[in-house]
Amino acid sequence: MSVLQADRLSRAFGGRRAVSEVTLELHETECLALFGPNGAGKTTLLRLLAGLLKPTSGAARINGEALRGDASARGLVGFISHQSMLYGALTVRENIELAARLHGVADARGATEVALREMRVIERAQTPVRALSRGLQQRVSIARALVHRPRVLLLDEPYTGLDALGAAALTATLERLRKEGAHGGATLVLVTHNIGEGLALATHAAVMHGGRLLRLERREELNSASYADEYRELVGGAA
Amino acid sequence: MRPTLLAATWLVARKDLKIEFRTRTAFFAVLVFAILGVAIFYFAWDSTAVAAVDLAPGVLWVIFIFSGLLSLQRSFGVEQADRAMDGLLLSPIDREAIFLGKALANLVFVAGILLVTIPAVVLLYNLPLGRTLVILFAIALLAAVGLVAVGTLFSAMAANTRLAELLLPMLSLPFFVPVVYGAAQATSALLAGRPTAEAWPFLKLLIAFDLVFLFACTLAFPFTLEE
Amino acid sequence: MSSTKRPLFDWLFVVAVLSLIAAYVRAVFFTPIEALQGAAQKIYYVHVSAAISAYLALGIVALMSIVYLWLHDERADRLAESAGEVGLLFLTVVLTTGPLWGKPIWGAWWTWDARLTLTLFLWFLTAGYLVLRGAVDDAAMRSRYSAVLGVLAALLIPFIHLSVYLFNTLHPMPILLKPSKPSMPSDMLITFFSMWGACTLLCISLIGARYRYGVDRDALRALEGNGGDR
Numbered sequence: 111m112s113v114l115q116a117d118r119l120s121r122a123f124g125g126r127r128a129v130s131e132v133t134l135e136l137h138e139t140e141c142l143a144l145f146g147p148n149g150a151g152k153t154t155l156l157r158l159l160a161g162l163l164k165p166t167s168g169a170a171r172i173n174g175e176a177l178r179g180d181a182s183a184r185g186l187v188g189f190i191s192h193q194s195m196l197y198g199a200l201t202v203r204e205n206i207e208l209a210a211r212l213h214g215v216a217d218a219r220g221a222t223e224v225a226l227r228e229m230r231v232i233e234r235a236q237t238p239v240r241a242l243s244r245g246l247q248q249r250v251s252i253a254r255a256l257v258h259r260p261r262v263l264l265l266d267e268p269y270t271g272l273d274a275l276g277a278a279a280l281t282a283t284l285e286r287l288r289k290e291g292a293h294g295g296a297t298l299v300l301v302t303h304n305i306g307e308g309l310a311l312a313t314h315a316a317v318m319h320g321g322r323l324l325r326l327e328r329r330e331e332l333n334s335a336s337y338a339d340e341y342r343e344l345v346g347g348a349a
Numbered sequence: 350m351r352p353t354l355l356a357a358t359w360l361v362a363r364k365d366l367k368i369e370f371r372t373r374t375a376f377f378a379v380l381v382f383a384i385l386g387v388a389i390f391y392f393a394w395d396s397t398a399v400a401a402v403d404l405a406p407g408v409l410w411v412i413f414i415f416s417g418l419l420s421l422q423r424s425f426g427v428e429q430a431d432r433a434m435d436g437l438l439l440s441p442i443d444r445e446a447i448f449l450g451k452a453l454a455n456l457v458f459v460a461g462i463l464l465v466t467i468p469a470v471v472l473l474y475n476l477p478l479g480r481t482l483v484i485l486f487a488i489a490l491l492a493a494v495g496l497v498a499v500g501t502l503f504s505a506m507a508a509n510t511r512l513a514e515l516l517l518p519m520l521s522l523p524f525f526v527p528v529v530y531g532a533a534q535a536t537s538a539l540l541a542g543r544p545t546a547e548a549w550p551f552l553k554l555l556i557a558f559d560l561v562f563l564f565a566c567t568l569a570f571p572f573t574l575e576e
Numbered sequence: 577m578s579s580t581k582r583p584l585f586d587w588l589f590v591v592a593v594l595s596l597i598a599a600y601v602r603a604v605f606f607t608p609i610e611a612l613q614g615a616a617q618k619i620y621y622v623h624v625s626a627a628i629s630a631y632l633a634l635g636i637v638a639l640m641s642i643v644y645l646w647l648h649d650e651r652a653d654r655l656a657e658s659a660g661e662v663g664l665l666f667l668t669v670v671l672t673t674g675p676l677w678g679k680p681i682w683g684a685w686w687t688w689d690a691r692l693t694l695t696l697f698l699w700f701l702t703a704g705y706l707v708l709r710g711a712v713d714d715a716a717m718r719s720r721y722s723a724v725l726g727v728l729a730a731l732l733i734p735f736i737h738l739s740v741y742l743f744n745t746l747h748p749m750p751i752l753l754k755p756s757k758p759s760m761p762s763d764m765l766i767t768f769f770s771m772w773g774a775c776t777l778l779c780i781s782l783i784g785a786r787y788r789y790g791v792d793r794d795a796l797r798a799l800e801g802n803g804g805d806r
Contacts, residue, residue: 124715125798162438164576182351185441193432195439199368211360212440214351238371254436499728506721510711519707520725523700527735534742550742558735565731569724572645576716 111174113137113297114159114262118168121154128154130321131168136314138261139295141288142326143308146318147345152301153191155318156264159299160189172262185213188260192270194251198240202231205239206254213258221257228283229253245276252280261293265300269307277307284311305338319345354449357442361450366457368427375423376461383416383466387473405474406485406536410529412466413489414496417525418518420458421500424451425508438574448570452501452563459493476540484539491552492532494559499524502566505573524562531555584785592777599771607767617681621768623673625775626666627695633663633779634698637705641726644719653719654794656726658786660705662779667699690740697736701729715797 112135121129129151157163161177175183196205210218226232229249287296302308316326390408428434507516531554538548640656675685712718
């Protein structure tokens, strides 16, 4: 049984189809890098997979459970976007601990400590989030998304605003999660503009354009040298 | 195990109150507004025509509404920055818990304002102490529940629109009228020492309003979220 | 989304306007003047008819709001929007004829009695409803928000009623609603019913016209490709 499944997922806003009949299936330790130009529907797809949006037709499923119907299925997902989703007035620790408690984590305090160490933000644990730099906030945001040990991690352009050091730390953490995360390894979907960064982590790669999934293949099947050119050709220079 | 409705409500309320306590600016701003308002009404009134004890309740309820509105304005602002609301929506808690938690936090905020404003009214208008304070505070709390139920819902809606600061008062005020009316009539009956039976229909109006709209607004809240 | 074949203002509208004119002429020239209240009493025909039409329109808003929340059918939302605008129009008529009637009869422009106060609140709520609709850009959100407001406003009405009832009412007993024979002479009764009928026809035809406009407007918007961006 797949961990993450999209079954002819569609979403329209008014008359416009932002996501159109997307079907995909991912298992443990798999990481899908999703590329596409602006307005292709990647963010919408991610939000559908996270349960933040209701599909117009089709379904998103985690472990076979349809995401929208079931509140507990939401607990299996971690979501990272370029918005931090943090409360600026609360400290790093308070933000992460709140997320842990909201997810019903048994030992919220302990899990928070682990997450703080993992993302190397423990020295700033008592600082209000708004006093941190963008890069540090991003790390806290990631720690927050991981504290409940999600089986599925959805990342929407998480490298935005990160410096080279932050980007390397993020890649390392994601790799570790993918291979060694709970439940035999996490499943990742990574939306990024940077083809190199995306392919470095990916076991699968896909291109989205105009709401449709244009190509989806395993990492071994594609030619990373020419992928960037093939991608540009596919989206017609709209990158 | 995912948090129960009650546990999640408490988590959300506690979070809001913690944030409010950290910044404190909003609370003091509303407080100053309330006391200023009470004072200004004094100057707008002809003391030879109307006795203080008759005017005071009216002043209190008007100020109650407007400081209530100010308190509610900030309610969802904190969720919009950095899309913090998404964090709540991504967690496996009931949507209703988000509403109830925020309403509870708003209730505590408003109660805090009342804690200072009511004594201020009693003081500035030379009302008798003791029984007056208790009655005013009890009825104000009852009214605050209704105010906060409706106001939190409309605040959630208004936050997503272009005319947020204008829409919240515009939508909420018609709903506040039965609340204020019931509270004002009950207060004046009780303060003037008239039999409790006179105040009872108005208290029933308040309680019924609180129950109906707490229930209805909790149910309506998920519809105001993006689907 | 089909474009409407019927013109905006159709035969029903024409019938409504004609019957309104006929009823008006009858009211002014062919109905006896009431003994106690004098000529000003004739405003009553317009005032009450408009009130009933307004309540009809707003009842549609409330009902369609519930239907929309339940079925998510945009036609229900469009009908609610149309009925809301027409309702506001009729409410305004009620609120202007009320004082015009009240001043000669009671000597006061305004009385906080049951009917007028309720109408005033309905006016505020409907205006709020339309302002809310204007303030939301995303179509789906607009429909959902107004439907929520519509339902809550419907819940509020009994409380307004209760408040005013407790406040004591000054409005003359509705002459028509006695269980036995209504106490208006048959001449006036006929005038009243014809005015009421004409008003209702006008209300329905206006809502229909506004609805058809709404269909065309939404079709145009869909072509222009808006609808909330992600």
